[in-house]
Amino acid sequence: MLAAVFQVRELTGGSSAGKPALHVLLWQRALDPQRGRWSLPGGRLGADEDLTSSVRRQLAEKVDLRELAHLEQLAIFSDPKRVPGVRTIASTFLGLVPSPATPELPPDTRWHPVSDLPPMAFDHGTMVEHARTRLVAKLSYTNIGFALAPTEFALSALRDIYSAALGHHVDATNLQRVLERRHVITRTGTTARSGRSGGRPAALYRFTESRYRVTDEFAALRPPG
Amino acid sequence: MLAAVFQVRELTGGSSAGKPALHVLLWQRALDPQRGRWSLPGGRLGADEDLTSSVRRQLAEKVDLRELAHLEQLAIFSDPKRVPGVRTIASTFLGLVPSPATPELPPDTRWHPVSDLPPMAFDHGTMVEHARTRLVAKLSYTNIGFALAPTEFALSALRDIYSAALGHHVDATNLQRVLERRHVITRTGTTARSGRSGGRPAALYRFTESRYRVTDEFAALRPPG
DNA sequence: TCAAAAGTGTTTCTGCTACACCCATGA
DNA sequence: TCATGGGTGTAGCAGAAACACTTTTGA
Numbered sequence: 232m233l234a235a236v237f238q239v240r241e242l243t244g245g246s247s248a249g250k251p252a253l254h255v256l257l258w259q260r261a262l263d264p265q266r267g268r269w270s271l272p273g274g275r276l277g278a279d280e281d282l283t284s285s286v287r288r289q290l291a292e293k294v295d296l297r298e299l300a301h302l303e304q305l306a307i308f309s310d311p312k313r314v315p316g317v318r319t320i321a322s323t324f325l326g327l328v329p330s331p332a333t334p335e336l337p338p339d340t341r342w343h344p345v346s347d348l349p350p351m352a353f354d355h356g357t358m359v360e361h362a363r364t365r366l367v368a369k370l371s372y373t374n375i376g377f378a379l380a381p382t383e384f385a386l387s388a389l390r391d392i393y394s395a396a397l398g399h400h401v402d403a404t405n406l407q408r409v410l411e412r413r414h415v416i417t418r419t420g421t422t423a424r425s426g427r428s429g430g431r432p433a434a435l436y437r438f439t440e441s442r443y444r445v446t447d448e449f450a451a452l453r454p455p456g
Numbered sequence: 457m458l459a460a461v462f463q464v465r466e467l468t469g470g471s472s473a474g475k476p477a478l479h480v481l482l483w484q485r486a487l488d489p490q491r492g493r494w495s496l497p498g499g500r501l502g503a504d505e506d507l508t509s510s511v512r513r514q515l516a517e518k519v520d521l522r523e524l525a526h527l528e529q530l531a532i533f534s535d536p537k538r539v540p541g542v543r544t545i546a547s548t549f550l551g552l553v554p555s556p557a558t559p560e561l562p563p564d565t566r567w568h569p570v571s572d573l574p575p576m577a578f579d580h581g582t583m584v585e586h587a588r589t590r591l592v593a594k595l596s597y598t599n600i601g602f603a604l605a606p607t608e609f610a611l612s613a614l615r616d617i618y619s620a621a622l623g624h625h626v627d628a629t630n631l632q633r634v635l636e637r638r639h640v641i642t643r644t645g646t647t648a649r650s651g652r653s654g655g656r657p658a659a660l661y662r663f664t665e666s667r668y669r670v671t672d673e674f675a676a677l678r679p680p681g
Numbered sequence: 682t683c684a685a686a687a688g689t690g691t692t693t694c695t696g697c698t699a700c701a702c703c704c705a706t707g708a
Numbered sequence: 709t710c711a712t713g714g715g716t717g718t719a720g721c722a723g724a725a726a727c728a729c730t731t732t733t734g735a
Contacts, residue, residue, distance in 0.1 A: 628688090
């Protein structure tokens with residue numbers, strides 16, 4: 232069992248000027264085979280648990296991650312030769328961590344931007360791609376954004392999160408109308424302070440429901456052009 | 457490993473007057489537990505095969521089915537108590553058989569209309585629902601129809617297939633335009649004979665490609681109303 | 682010449698994008 | 709009063725559904 236855990240966060244490396252980007256949690260292999268390459272976190276299924284409970288347990292124990300707001304099954308990778316040695320089947324998962332939470336991580340694990348992955352172990356690069364594709368699709372037709380966003384947020388902040396996850400520009404104006412029409416987000420009534428450089432204060436929103444739900448089977452958030 | 461294999465076929469039971477309906481291939485349990493209930497066909501993974509090859513092999517060996525035009529992974533069912541006795545994890549699949557093919561079946565297996573399932577063993581009823589949901593979704597945004605249709609067909613026949621699989625009325629006129637715009641179907645140039653009761657002969661079409669492909673990420677075949 | 686089935690033309694609806702314009706705040 | 713960022717109004721587009729109308733056949 233392997234999990235691709237995503238979070239939208241500021242790009243690491245000092246200048247926090249840039250927009251936030253989608254990151255994935257990876258763990259660096261200390262031993263051969265493929266020492267030094269980066270892997271998805273995971274582990275083995277216990278005798279008395281189902282798959283999702285097991286993944287939650289692995290992530291809590293091994294990388295001390297407890298803030299998962301969403302977890303779902305992806306594909307099974309079953310090629311007999313996918314890893315050397317004894318035959319291993321990998322069942323993969325998509326996990327999402329809300330934006331402001333910054334869990335403590337062990338020293339050998341790190342958040343990597345999905346647009347710039349390090350050398351990946353085995354078929355884990357493909358797995359990250361699969362997970363990202365699934366996330367992009369579900370942002371369109373479900374309320375899954377709740378699992379990436381803070382509990383309260385300005386629309387521009389939500390726009391940045393969607394934009395990072397989808398990988399293309401998103402118009403805050405239209406995002407608001409799309410999500411309000413489907414009753415996915417609700418105004419809290421309060422407003423944020425305006426920043427140091429002035430500007431109108433932003434109305435705050437929250438997700439109406441923080442349970443995964445298909446909101447519009449046929450909806451689409453299309454890329455510009 | 458368990459497979460929900462679908463085919464669009466005439467309703468069994470004499471009067472073939474009715475429209476065709478979506479059927480699923482089931483196998484009746486001869487032994488306890490749950491003797492007499494109906495199961496999805498399947499079996500165990502061999503040491504040197506990946507999951508899809510294994511499912512193909514199982515279906516060929518156990519129910520003599522070789523006409524699968526499409527096969528894909530669905531979810532894993534891993535509840536420790538899903539079946540009594542030793543803990544078993546089920547990996548489920550969606551299989552599709554083209555319409556005119558009518559494979560010979562062993563006596564204990566039978567096609568059942570998905571709208572009227574017999575008493576199902578364990579969690580197999582849920583699995584059929586999952587598979588059907590997946591099929592409905594993919595008919596909208598992929599060319600997966602090729603796996604349910606004959607190689608050549610009139611549009612009204614294709615309409616009946618889509619209608620049976622989607623579970624709602626489909627307009628042949630609009631289906632044509634939707635599928636032609638995406639270059640999913642192509643005119644062969646030939647026409648069918650008109651039926652005994654007259655009527656204009658229908659132009660024949662075929663699927664442009666008989667390999668699974670996402671044709672329009674954001675497409676939708678909506679139910680009427 | 683009529684019924685049946687196929688195919689075409691056209692209207693309407695809806696969801697979404699794009700973008701111009703107005704509003705509220707800090708310095 | 710001006711720059712900055714938030715919010716509203718509105719035009720336009722594209723995919724799809726609905727449906728009236730025309731075409732081609734058998735009896």
